[in-house]
Amino acid sequence: MRxxxxxxxxxxxxxxxxxxxxxxxxxxxxxxxxxxxxxxxGEGVHQFVLSEFTQFGTTLVSINPGKTTTHGGNxxxxxxxxxLTIEDAEALQRLPFARAVVPLVQGNAEVEADNxxxxxxxxxAGPQWPEAYRMQVKSGRFLPDDDPVAPRAFAVLGSKLRxxxxxxxxxxxxxxxxxxxxxxxxxxMESKGTVLGFDLDDTVYIPAARAxxxxxxxxxxxxxxxxxxxxxVDTVVEGIKSxxxxxxxxxxxxxTTQQQMLDVLGxxxxxxxxxxxxxxxxxxxxxxxxxxxxxxxAINERTNEIGLLRALGAKQSxxxxxxxxxxxxxxxxxxxxxxxxxxxxxxLLHLALPALPVHTPLLYVALAEAIAVVIGLAxxxxxxxxxxxxxxxxxxxxx
Amino acid sequence: MIQLTGIHRDFQVGDQTVxxxxxxxxxxxxxxxxxxxxxxxxxxxxxxxxxxxxxxPSSGSYRLNGxxxxxxxxxxxxxVRNREIGFVFQMFHLVPRLTAAENVELPLILAGEAPEQRKxxxxxxxxxxxxxxxxxxxxxxxxxxxxxxxxxxxxTVTEPNVLLADExxxxxxxxxxxxxxxxxxxxxxxxxxxxxxxxxxxxxxRARRQLHMMDGRLDIDQLNxxxxxxxxxx
Numbered sequence: 001m002r003x004x005x006x007x008x009x010x011x012x013x014x015x016x017x018x019x020x021x022x023x024x025x026x027x028x029x030x031x032x033x034x035x036x037x038x039x040x041x042g043e044g045v046h047q048f049v050l051s052e053f054t055q056f057g058t059t060l061v062s063i064n065p066g067k068t069t070t071h072g073g074n075x076x077x078x079x080x081x082x083x084l085t086i087e088d089a090e091a092l093q094r095l096p097f098a099r100a101v102v103p104l105v106q107g108n109a110e111v112e113a114d115n116x117x118x119x120x121x122x123x124x125a126g127p128q129w130p131e132a133y134r135m136q137v138k139s140g141r142f143l144p145d146d147d148p149v150a151p152r153a154f155a156v157l158g159s160k161l162r163x164x165x166x167x168x169x170x171x172x173x174x175x176x177x178x179x180x181x182x183x184x185x186x187x188x189m190e191s192k193g194t195v196l197g198f199d200l201d202d203t204v205y206i207p208a209a210r211a212x213x214x215x216x217x218x219x220x221x222x223x224x225x226x227x228x229x230x231x232x233v234d235t236v237v238e239g240i241k242s243x244x245x246x247x248x249x250x251x252x253x254x255x256t257t258q259q260q261m262l263d264v265l266g267x268x269x270x271x272x273x274x275x276x277x278x279x280x281x282x283x284x285x286x287x288x289x290x291x292x293x294x295x296x297x298a299i300n301e302r303t304n305e306i307g308l309l310r311a312l313g314a315k316q317s318x319x320x321x322x323x324x325x326x327x328x329x330x331x332x333x334x335x336x337x338x339x340x341x342x343x344x345x346x347x348l349l350h351l352a353l354p355a356l357p358v359h360t361p362l363l364y365v366a367l368a369e370a371i372a373v374v375i376g377l378a379x380x381x382x383x384x385x386x387x388x389x390x391x392x393x394x395x396x397x398x399x
Numbered sequence: 400m401i402q403l404t405g406i407h408r409d410f411q412v413g414d415q416t417v418x419x420x421x422x423x424x425x426x427x428x429x430x431x432x433x434x435x436x437x438x439x440x441x442x443x444x445x446x447x448x449x450x451x452x453x454x455x456p457s458s459g460s461y462r463l464n465g466x467x468x469x470x471x472x473x474x475x476x477x478x479v480r481n482r483e484i485g486f487v488f489q490m491f492h493l494v495p496r497l498t499a500a501e502n503v504e505l506p507l508i509l510a511g512e513a514p515e516q517r518k519x520x521x522x523x524x525x526x527x528x529x530x531x532x533x534x535x536x537x538x539x540x541x542x543x544x545x546x547x548x549x550x551x552x553x554x555t556v557t558e559p560n561v562l563l564a565d566e567x568x569x570x571x572x573x574x575x576x577x578x579x580x581x582x583x584x585x586x587x588x589x590x591x592x593x594x595x596x597x598x599x600x601x602x603x604x605r606a607r608r609q610l611h612m613m614d615g616r617l618d619i620d621q622l623n624x625x626x627x628x629x630x631x632x633x
Contacts, residue, residue, distance in 0.1 A: 005508045016496040308492045311453060312506040312553070313481020315474050392453045396492065 025334035031284030032338025042273030044357035083219030124211020140187030151207035160201035307395030327380025335372025406459035434606035485554030544575030
């Protein structure tokens, strides 16, 4: 049989039962729309979270004190690990691939200016912080390149903290008190907004060595190293490792590359997207059952026609193909309608709620349509097989 | 052309075995006009289905044009049905959603014939049966006699050697029935082998050769003595 004739015959029987075909295809359409919509939202969230992370660049490596391994115990033994010090950060700075190194101490303290007080995040950082984190100074300047061990008492304010403490007055040159010590304000940062729940604007930056004594700590919370673009990440990790091992005498620190973090995050988000897609898949399954039902009914109604086709010289494979074809066409058209519906709703949602990230990748669209066709195939196989195996004599005799 | 030897066809009904055909041996030559008569359940429809390769014998051999067709695969049997055999049914069995022309076209479509070729063959088949002006009508817009004529056009469009008719007038009024019989006999005169099942003696006696069946056996196999309307002009 020619392809064109095959399509004509398939089409004619679907058109003959317009309403029924429409409703059956609608079942698949709703399923596909649900899958497309949910995965669009999942993928949108995925991209949103990743872009939040990558805004700091992908050439960051962070070094934390202590060894955390996913396999094996603490290799250094208990309580023998050395703190990460400002001298460690100094040494890392001399590595050839290091573009910026930022020692980091994080805490929370009360900041006072004139008569205003506010509890806020305190970042003990190094002068290269703006470069490593791609942040801009709005007025004044960032912390200067002082002696890292005994820096001057300068502070830089986040935009929100500035607003809270000084209102519209210029804070440059003003004195503030952080946890009882006095600092002079030398700069204000550009607003950065909230990143993953941390308000980077409600912050004050002071030199890391001063933050250590403020919080009475002997170890840095973390050292961030930004390496030069193009350096293989393995070289970076090996370089840091051998340097710190030489300084500490053992491997008592943890290196996390931005790429590793992105990979882990990405795989978690992939699971999320897949999970919401699977929920949509349930409605797709229901649509598939609709096709099985309607094809079974159609074959019961058209038993006579099947017997006739066999008498006119149709092979079993041709009868199988015709009914399978009907199921696939139903599913494919339903799938197509579902795609339009799903993408349409996703776009409307995006218009109505601009804050909700929505993204429909083309691959998902193609995949959803392929799934619809496969569902048609799967749903059609059993009824079509039954049709093909009907005894022609019995089929012709049925009313 | 058709050679049946020792054909048995048994059906299992509950725990009883019904012998629908019981040792039937029969030879049919090309161009014959045969009627098969007998009471209900005597096996005449089973015999016709078997001749049309819609059913398989439990035992015995069926040779069509010298070839043992019971040994053929489903695909080969379908091809034989398509090329060699035409069916006319009591219930017409037209596909209701297709027009008369499309119904006639069906066997050619199944055979994969080219559309241009199909069109001229369908037009000719419909014209032969005086249905040219009905070709775009759906079956429910046609009278019983017209429907059966469409069915005959469909059965003959592939130019088969054998035409099997199962009570072709059973659902028609007397006049339409007479028309249909006349058409079938004309086709026979042009060379097609016509095998017709009927329980109307008046119809059956028009055939040159008459078979009577009883309880699955071929009871009587006789040639018509009197000149019937069917072969009077032959």
